[in-house]
Amino acid sequence: xxxxxxxxxxxxxxxxxxxxxxxxxxxxxxxxxxxxxxxxxxxxxxxxxxxxxxxxxxxxxxxxxxxxxxxxxxxxxxxxxxxxxxxxxxxxxxxxxxxxxxxxxxxxxxxxxxxxxxxxxxxxxxxxxxxxxxxxxxxxxxxxxxxxxxxxxxxxxxxxxxxxxxxxxxxxxxxxxxxxxxxxxxxxxxxxxxxxxxxxxxxxxxxxxxxxxxxxxxxxxxxxxxxxxxxxxxxxxxxxxxxxxxxxxxxxxxxxxxxxxxxxxxxxxxxxxxxxxxxxxxxxxxxxxxxxxxxxxxxxxxxxxxxxxxxxxxxxxxxxxxxxxxxxxxxxxxxxxxxxxxxxxxxxxxxxxxxxxxxxxxxxxxxxxxxxxxxxxxxxxxxxxxxxxxxxxxxxxxxxxxxxxxxxxxxxxxxxxxxxxxxxxxxxxxxxxxxxxxxxxxxxxxxxxxxxxxxxxxxxxxxxxxxxxxxxxxxxxxxxxxxxxxxxxxxxxxxxxxxxxxxxxxxxxxxxxxxxxxxxxxxxxxxxxxxxxxxxxxxxxxxxxxxxxxxxxxxxxxxxxxxxxxxxxxxxxxxxxxxxxxxxxxxxxxxxxxxxxxxx
Numbered sequence: 001x002x003x004x005x006x007x008x009x010x011x012x013x014x015x016x017x018x019x020x021x022x023x024x025x026x027x028x029x030x031x032x033x034x035x036x037x038x039x040x041x042x043x044x045x046x047x048x049x050x051x052x053x054x055x056x057x058x059x060x061x062x063x064x065x066x067x068x069x070x071x072x073x074x075x076x077x078x079x080x081x082x083x084x085x086x087x088x089x090x091x092x093x094x095x096x097x098x099x100x101x102x103x104x105x106x107x108x109x110x111x112x113x114x115x116x117x118x119x120x121x122x123x124x125x126x127x128x129x130x131x132x133x134x135x136x137x138x139x140x141x142x143x144x145x146x147x148x149x150x151x152x153x154x155x156x157x158x159x160x161x162x163x164x165x166x167x168x169x170x171x172x173x174x175x176x177x178x179x180x181x182x183x184x185x186x187x188x189x190x191x192x193x194x195x196x197x198x199x200x201x202x203x204x205x206x207x208x209x210x211x212x213x214x215x216x217x218x219x220x221x222x223x224x225x226x227x228x229x230x231x232x233x234x235x236x237x238x239x240x241x242x243x244x245x246x247x248x249x250x251x252x253x254x255x256x257x258x259x260x261x262x263x264x265x266x267x268x269x270x271x272x273x274x275x276x277x278x279x280x281x282x283x284x285x286x287x288x289x290x291x292x293x294x295x296x297x298x299x300x301x302x303x304x305x306x307x308x309x310x311x312x313x314x315x316x317x318x319x320x321x322x323x324x325x326x327x328x329x330x331x332x333x334x335x336x337x338x339x340x341x342x343x344x345x346x347x348x349x350x351x352x353x354x355x356x357x358x359x360x361x362x363x364x365x366x367x368x369x370x371x372x373x374x375x376x377x378x379x380x381x382x383x384x385x386x387x388x389x390x391x392x393x394x395x396x397x398x399x400x401x402x403x404x405x406x407x408x409x410x411x412x413x414x415x416x417x418x419x420x421x422x423x424x425x426x427x428x429x430x431x432x433x434x435x436x437x438x439x440x441x442x443x444x445x446x447x448x449x450x451x452x453x454x455x456x457x458x459x460x461x462x463x464x465x466x467x468x469x470x471x472x473x474x475x476x477x478x479x480x481x482x483x484x485x486x487x488x489x490x491x492x493x494x495x496x497x498x499x500x501x502x503x504x505x506x507x508x509x510x511x512x513x514x515x516x517x518x519x520x521x522x523x524x525x526x527x528x529x530x531x532x533x534x535x536x537x538x539x540x541x542x543x544x545x546x547x548x549x550x551x552x553x554x555x556x557x558x559x560x561x562x563x564x565x566x567x568x569x570x571x572x573x574x575x576x577x578x579x580x581x582x583x584x585x586x587x588x589x590x591x592x593x594x595x596x597x598x599x600x
Contacts, residue, residue, distance in 0.1 A: 001282070003386070006030050009335050010424045023044075023444065024177075025043050025044055025045035025047055025064070025066050025068065026043065026044040026045070026067060026068050026069075026070040027041065027042075027043055027044075027064060027066040027067055027068070027069055027070045027087065027095050028042045028043055028044050028070060028120075029041065029042050030042070030085075030087065030097065032076055032078065032079050032082075032099065034080070034082055036125075036367045037082075037125065037127070037128065038112075038123060038124065038126070039085065039097070039099060039123070039124040039126070039127055040121075040123045040124075041097065041351075042122070042127075043064065043067055043120050043122075043123055044065075044070075044120070045062050045067070045119075045120065046118075046119030046120055046301050046403070047065065047066065047067055047119060047120070047122075048065070048119070048407055048458055048522075049062050049063065049064055049114060049116075049122060049405050050062070050063040050065065050402075050405060050550050051063075051088045051112070051114050051124070051402070051403035051405050052401060052402050052403060052550075053109045053112065053401045055106075055108060057083075057100060057101060057102070057103050058101040058105060058106045058107060058129075059098050059099060059100040060096075060098070060099040060107065060112065060124070060126065060149050060403070061096060061097075061098050062096070062097040062099075062114070063090060063094050063095070063096050064094065064095040064096070064097070064125065065093060065094055066093055066094075067093075067094065067095045067469055069087060069088065069095045072379065074428075077389055077475045081101060081102055081105050081129045082099065082100075082101055082102075083100045083101060083102045084100050084128070085097070085098065085099050085100070086098050086100070086196065087551065089240060090364060098235075099124075099126070101129055105128065105129040105130065105131060106130055106552075107126060107129055107130070108130065109401045109403055110125050110446060111126075111127035112124070112126060112127065112403050113125040114303055114403060114404070114405045114406075115406070115408075116406070116408030117408065118208065118408055119408055124379055135227075137443055139387055140211075150237055160172075160201045160204050160376070161218065163210055163212055163213075164442075165295075167253040167254055167255035167260060167446075167508065168210065168213075168215070168218070168231075168253070168255065169251055169252075169253055169254075169255040169415055169442075170220075170229060170251060170252045170254070171201065171250075171251045171255075171418055172195075172198060172201065172250040172251055172252065173199060173200075173201055173202070173250075174198065174199075174250055175244070175245075175250030176196075176198050176244040176245075176252060177196075177197055177198075177244075177248055178195075178196035178197055179196070180193055180194065180195050180196075180243075180244060180252065180541065181193070181194040181196075181241045182239075182240065182241060182242060184239060184240075184428040185495055187235065188233075188235040188236075188237070189232065189233060189235050189241045189269070190230055190231065190232055190233065190236075191230070191231050191233060191237075191239075192228055192229065192230045193228070193229040193230075193240075193242045193252065193254060194223075194226055194227070194228050194342075195226060195227045195228075195229070195242075195244075195252060196225070196226050197225050197226070198225075198226070198227045198250075199222060199225075199227060200220050200222055200227045200463060204220050205220070206219065206220060206221075206491065207219045207220065207274075207275045208220075208275070209271045209275055210231070210268065211271060212268060212269045213256070213263040213264060213266065213268070214233050214234035214237040214256075214263045214266030214267065214268055214332070215231050215232065215233050215237075215263075215268055216232040216233070216234070216268050216269040216272075216290050217231075217232050217235075217271050217272070217275045218230065218231050218232075219232070219325035219372065222275065222465050225499045226450075229242075229252065229254070230401075231254065232269060233269070234263075234266045234267060234268065234269060235537075236255040236264055236266060237256060237263055237338065238257050238258060238262050238263060239257050239268070240255065240256050240257070241255065241256070241340050242252060242254045243445045243446045244446070244447035245448070251446065253442070254444040254471065255508065258505070258509075259507075259508035259509045259511060260508045260509060261507060261508060261509015261510070262407070262509065263511065270282065284324050284325065284353060285301045285302060285303040285304060285305045285325050285353050285377070286301055286302045286303070286323060286326055286327070286328050286447070287299060287300070287301050287305070287322060287325055287326070287327050287328060287331060287347070287582040288300055288301060288302055288328045288331065288332065289331065289332035289333070290331065290332070290334065290345055290357060291330075291332070291334055292331050292334045292341075292342065292480035293380075293480050294484070295341075295382050295384070295425070295483055295484060296372070296380040296381065296382045296383075297342060297359060297380065297381050297382075297383070297385060298374075298378055299322065299357060299378070299379050299380070300377060300378050300381040301322075301325065301377045301378075302328075302377065303376075303377055304376040304377060304462070305322055305324075305325055305334075305376075305378075305379060306322070306323065306373075306376060306379070307321065307322045307379040308320070308321050308371070309318050309321070309371050309381065317358050317359065317360050318358070318360075318361075318367045318381070319356060319357070319358050319359075320356070320357040320358075320371065320379070320381065321354055321355075321356050322354060322355040322356075322357070322379070323353070323354045324353055324354070325349075325353065325354060325355040326349055326353065327347065327348075327349040329357055329396060331347055332348070333345060337384060338360060340548050340567070341361065341362055341365045341383050341385065342359060342360070342361060342362060342365075342383075343360050343361065343362045344358075344359075344360040345358070345359055345360075346358040347359065359381070364385055365383050365384070365385050366383060366498035367380045367381060367382075367383045368381060368383060368384065370382070372437070372438075374437040375437075376468075379448065382551070384483075384552060385552070386539070402519070402547060402548065402549040402550060403451075404547050405548060412435075420552065423534075425468065425469065425470045426469065426470065426496040426497065427470045427471070427472060427495045427496045428464055428470070428471050428472070428495065428496065428497050428499060428595060428599075429471075429472050429473075429474065429489075429490040429493065429497065429498045429499070429557075429559070430457045430460055430461055430471060430472070430473045430474065430499055430501065431457075431474045431486055431490070431498065431500035431501065431553060432450075432453040432454040432456075432473070432474065432475050432501055433449065433450070433453040433501055433502040433503075434449055434450035434453060434502075435450045435453075435475050435478055435479050435480050435481060436450075436453065436479045436480025437480050437483075438450065440453065440502070440503070440505070440569070441503060441569050442569070443450060443503030443505060443508075443568070443569025443570045443571075443575050443578075444506075444508070444511070444569065444571075444572070444575040444576075445575065445579065446569060447567075447569050447575060447578060447579050449502065449503045449505070449569060450478065451478075452503045452566070452569065452578050452579075452584065453503065454475070454476075454478070454582060455578065456501050456566060456584045456587050456588050456591070457473060457501045457582045457588075458473070458476065459584060459585045459587075459588030459589075460499075460501070460591055461473050461476075463588055463589055463592040464592050464595065464596075467592070467596060469596065472490075472493045472495060474486055474489055474490070483552040483553055483556075484552070486500075486536050486553050486554070487552065487556035487557050488556075489551050490557050490559070491556075491557060491558045491559075495557075495559050496559055496560075496599070497524075497527060497559055497561070497562075497595065497599065498524075498553070498554075498557040498559050498560070498561035498562070499527075499561075499562055499563075499564065499591070499595065500551075500553050500554070500561070500562070500563040500564070501563075501564055501566065501591075502563060502564065502565050502566070502575075503565060503566050503569050503578055504517070504565040504566075504568045504569070504570075504574075505569050505570045506568060506571075506597055507566060507570065507572050508570055510570065511570060511571055511572035511573075511575075512572070513540055513547075513568055513570070513571055514541070514542050514567065514571035514572070514573040514574045515542030515543060515544040515567070515568070515571075515574070516532070516536070516539075516541045516542070516543070516544060516545060516564070516565065516566055516567055517532070517544035517545055517546070517565045518531050518532040518546050518547075518549075518562055518563070518564050518565070519546075519547050519548070519549040519550070519551060519554065519562060519563040519564075519565070520546070520548060520549070520554065520560075520561065520562045520563075521549065521550065521554035521555045521557075521561055522555075523560045524554070524560040524562045525546070525548070525562050526559045526560075526564050526598060527594075527595070527599075528546045528562040529546050529593065530594040530595070530597050530598035531562060531564060531591055531594035531598075532545070532546050532594070533594065534590045534591065534593045534594030534597065535564075535566075535587065535590040535591065535594065536592075538551075538586065538589065538590040539583075539586060539587065539590055540568065541573075541574070542573075544565075549563070551563055564591060566578065566587050567587075569588045576594070
């Protein structure tokens with residue numbers, strides 16, 4: 001066994017040498033009343049809390065920026081439905097309060113009320129906890145290993161074939177152009193998809209295991225100029241359908257009628273031994289480098305590779321496992337300097353032809369439990385600052401939903417124009433979300449968020465320019481820009497307002513969730529409200545409200561900033577509209593009117 005330590009020792013030494021929290025404020029007291037489901041706390045200085053509801057297990061997380069923990073009690077065991085309340089120092093400038101529920105219970109985030117009597121005295125009123133339905137639990141954990149033998153979808157992935165909660169995705173070398181024929185066998189145990197005038201990727205094996213959503217495995221055949229995909233399924237499975245995706249090199253998305261949720265509870269037939277042999281006989285690839293690029297840790301090899309990941313709850317270390325791989329000698333590793341988001345990286349080669357990469361995040365950094373594959377010889381995992389669970393325990397990579405925290409007795413102060421002529425011609429920075437290797441959410445019919453965001457943004461740019469408003473668009477084509485790069489670009493051009501365009505998503509099993517919502521961070525509330533009102537006045541959509549959030553691009557932009565979620569790509573109402581360019585233009589017109597009304 002080889003063991004490579006990719007670690008700069010002085011990084012740990014200087015990290016441990018830092019003293020206690022340097023925040024100016026202090027948490028003076030807190031109390032949780034289990035009879036009233038009410039948390040109260042008081043700080044020595046004024047504070048504007050941030051709150052989010054986190055899953056698995058459900059817990060309400062409240063961050064107090066620029067505040068130290070002080071000498072308060074750090075833990076209160078509650079029992080019954082509410083398990084405990086704990087207080088920790090999240091990072092040197094932030095105190096975190098966590099109210100954790102027993103497993104199997106959740107809270108309605110819309111019913112959580114955070115109120116400040118004044119900037120130093122706050123209360124949090126929680127609704128009665130609700131029992132989680134089994135379907136909700138499964139929906140939040142689409143990668144949980146299903147019953148049955150063999151490798152599960154959570155244990156295996158391939159650069160060209162992915163099992164996701166939105167569908168089975170097969171990447172191609174060129175976009176499909178014709179209609180996909182679907183045929184189910186008489187015994188109901190096989191469904192075939194014939195894709196005309198297309199060739200399968202040369203590195204795709206003859207078969208790959210699925211072992212999820214009632215699917216045992218997938219076969220891939222070339223028949224003349226056509227390609228055939230055969231899914232071996234549970235005989236009780238719903239009928240399946242397929243959608244072509246013509247973006248980039250193209251893909252085929254396969255899912256049962258009604259969405260993946262309709263097959264979530266089905267058992268998968270056993271995987272034949274020859275399918276597993278097909279995987280085990282794959283060519284060994286060599287891991288050459290571990291690199292930090294933008295907001296990602298990337299592992300690069302000399303050939304195709306796949307990876308899975310899991311958390312070591314005891315140590316808080318994320319472990320990425322790469323099967324059918326060995327280490328180069330030497331392995332190139334990153335220089336970890338002071339302030340690096342990653343504090344330690346360990347790489348080892350194990351005896352069973354697999355490479356393990358252990359990643360430990362720095363304080364205040366959360367590693368995202370989702371491995372991406374920018375290319376066949378590259379796997380990557382991202383992180384974000386200020387969203388983790390360091391110092392407070394719990395799962396470091398949960399789903400989370402921001403909770404609105406109104407500012408007590410404070411009014412929004414308009415940002416003064418930096419130059420005289422800017423009053424008549426404000427500079428609007430438009431940020432089309434995602435792009436390039438980051439498709440964002442993938443919805444019904446394979447529509448991708450990055451293209452929707454770009455289309456709305458370009459329409460918005462043209463409309464604003466026609467009305468005499470100065471505009472700077474962060475991307476005008478399909479390219480990747482990191483979150484930090486977006487904030488830096490917006491600040492560098494000295495914009496007056498920042499508008500980020502996105503579309504929303506939830507599980508494919510929830511097509512009933514639809515609607516528009518607009519987020520702001522601090523001084524963008526007025527702009528967010530104006531945009532939301534304008535959209536609802538011009539388009540018949542469900543109103544999901546104006547909410548405060550701590551998104552990276554919002555909190556790191558030096559101007560009033562908002563983020564528009566223009567509908568759900570997974571919604572039966574929103575998805576077909578978002579796929580329609582006329583609707584996207586209508587959405588851009590509504591956003592533009594909201595911007596103009598506010599800035600004028």
